[in-house]
Amino acid sequence: xxxxxxxxxxxxxxxxxxxxxxxxxxxxxxxxxxxxxxxxxxxxxxxxxxxxxxxxxxxxxxxxxxxxxxxxxxxxxxxxxxxxxxxxxxxxxxxxxxxxxxxxxxxxxxxxxxxxxxxxxxxxxxxxxxxxxxxxxxxxxxxxxxxxxxxxxxxxxxxxxxxxxxxxxxxxxxxxxxxxxxxxxxxxxxxxxxxxxxxxxxxxxxxxxxxxxxxxxxxxxxxxxxxxxxxxxxxxxxxxxxxxxxxxxxxxxxxxxxxxxxxxxxxxxxxxxxxxxxxxxxxxxxxxxxxxxxxxxxxx
DNA sequence: CGAGTTTGACCCGCGC
DNA sequence: GCGCGGGTCAAACTCG
Numbered sequence: 001x002x003x004x005x006x007x008x009x010x011x012x013x014x015x016x017x018x019x020x021x022x023x024x025x026x027x028x029x030x031x032x033x034x035x036x037x038x039x040x041x042x043x044x045x046x047x048x049x050x051x052x053x054x055x056x057x058x059x060x061x062x063x064x065x066x067x068x069x070x071x072x073x074x075x076x077x078x079x080x081x082x083x084x085x086x087x088x089x090x091x092x093x094x095x096x097x098x099x100x101x102x103x104x105x106x107x108x109x110x111x112x113x114x115x116x117x118x119x120x121x122x123x124x125x126x127x128x129x130x131x132x133x134x135x136x137x138x139x140x141x142x143x144x145x146x147x148x149x150x151x152x153x154x155x156x157x158x159x160x161x162x163x164x165x166x167x168x169x170x171x172x173x174x175x176x177x178x179x180x181x182x183x184x185x186x187x188x189x190x191x192x193x194x195x196x197x198x199x200x201x202x203x204x205x206x207x208x209x210x211x212x213x214x215x216x217x218x219x220x221x222x223x224x225x226x227x228x229x230x231x232x233x234x235x236x237x238x239x240x241x242x243x244x245x246x247x248x249x250x251x252x253x254x255x256x257x258x259x260x261x262x263x264x265x266x267x268x269x270x271x272x273x274x275x276x277x278x279x280x281x282x283x284x285x286x287x288x289x290x291x292x293x294x295x296x297x298x299x300x
Numbered sequence: 301c302g303a304g305t306t307t308g309a310c311c312c313g314c315g316c
Numbered sequence: 317g318c319g320c321g322g323g324t325c326a327a328a329c330t331c332g
Binding site: 177178180181182183189191202204 | 320321322323324325326
């Protein structure tokens with residue numbers, strides 16, 4: 001969406017909500033900004049480099065709860081792509097209630113919001129590098145990737161989570177294939193790849209240098225398979241929900257009683273998910289429903 | 301023994 | 317051209 005005509009984004013932003021610009025980690029694309037909701041402790045990432053196909057999906061989210069959306073729209077987008085904000089709002093909308101709930105239940109809320117982040121990197125995909133062959137001299141680029149061939153960045157999305165553990169359970173199995181020190185950050189960045197040989201999804205996990213309690217997880221690509229999932233139950237991690245939102249497969253993960261992954265527990269996400277999964281309020285759950293119910297089937 | 305992790309080396313793009 | 321930083325590879329290692 002274009003600028004909100006006649007409205008001073010900044011003023012509305014500050015007066016209409018408690019959202020505040022939370023900065024932009026050095027390690028993240030310049031097109032990404034972070035906002036922090038002082039009331040619910042929600043951290044959101046906004047990436048302006050949204051592409052049409054994703055905007056379509058995001059518009060869908062926008063339908064969920066425009067009331068909740070508004071605070072996000074306000075002040076966020078003096079530029080374009082407000083649909084991104086809508087997505088954030090929708091995502092948070094589905095989270096808002098739980099976020100608040102978790103706040104009251106657990107003291108410190110820890111809700112993260114994800115925004116589809118597509119080919120970011122300052123909006124210039126061409127700047128992407130694709131090493132691919134990487135590694136040792138043995139030439140033989142493992143894959144048939146010609147030298148010099150540019151890397152094609154897969155759709156990415158990221159979210160921030162307040163968590164003690166870095167690698168949060170999201171229903172998929174990952175293999176760590178690298179770790180690098182991040183400039184201007186005492187925390188290393190870890191690189192994970194989906195263990196499914198046919199799946200090219202990657203994931204980067206790092207801690208925010210500004211707030212060590214925040215874990216920034218970035219997914220790249222789409223799973224071409226179902227998650228390993230969990231037998232049954234009613235819990236679904238937010239990471240899983242978000243990850244699933246942008247994958248062709250249904251990503252709903254269940255944690256049988258007593259089998260909630262340690263990572264989820266320690267990341268304080270359990271209270272949130274429990275609320276969502278047990279109460280299933282129409283308005284707050286719809287965001288998650290979006291993960292598993294085709295748009296055309298959902299009630300409006 | 302297989303799967304996953306660690307870690308140093310290497311490749312590549314970008315900025316200066 | 318060079319250095320830097322991000323991303324990846326793959327051998328060695330660890331763990332169950």
